[in-house]
Amino acid sequence: EIVLTQSPGTLSLSPGERATLSCRASQSVSANFLAWYQQKLGQPPRLLIYGASNRATGIPDRFSGSGSGTDFTLTISRLEPEDFAVYYCQLYDSSLFTFGPGTKVDIK
């Protein structure tokens, strides 16, 4: 079973700054099956990125995804006040779905 690790656990930044979030898989995976979600307190998750680099419908272009193999990155180019939230990566592999533990982006 593939394990996803996210770093850092918490990222403290100011609005307007750039956020770089990492998701690492315990073995090489297909980028086609790597997604990123945003979750705000008391809300369900929202799909941001699928296939490692494709923005979901309605997602602003300040969000971008990249990576391959075992290392994937979610970048928020300029943080807006509404971007402070928890971000999860998610993988589909061999009929199982795995989420990373999450990265909290909070206001510095």
Place this chain on the structure above:
Amino acid sequence: EVQLVESGGGLVQPGGSLRLSCAASGFTFSTFWMHWVRQAPGKGLVWVSRISSDGSIIDYADSVKGRFTISRDNAKNTLDLQMNSLRAEDTAIYFCTRGSYRFDCWGPGALVSVSS
């Protein structure tokens, strides 16, 4: 508008049973794989189970295998999760979500609390 709404959550004693339902609207339910994902209080997301669009393929996380049963009714646009032999560690918000390899629409969730 695409919408998923869970119902059936509540407080149940350890060893008890509960049935969650998810009502879907705004899309062709019968063409989508559907899933349950849960989130314990203050914790991360954990995938629970999935069912194919026609109900012929079903998978479960090891933690619920043999205790939970997923099902769907494409005529009524509903997804169900029958939960038996509930344990304290099953306490969580349960989300209904759709998709094949990613989850592009989520319900608000239903809280299941297992406690004596």
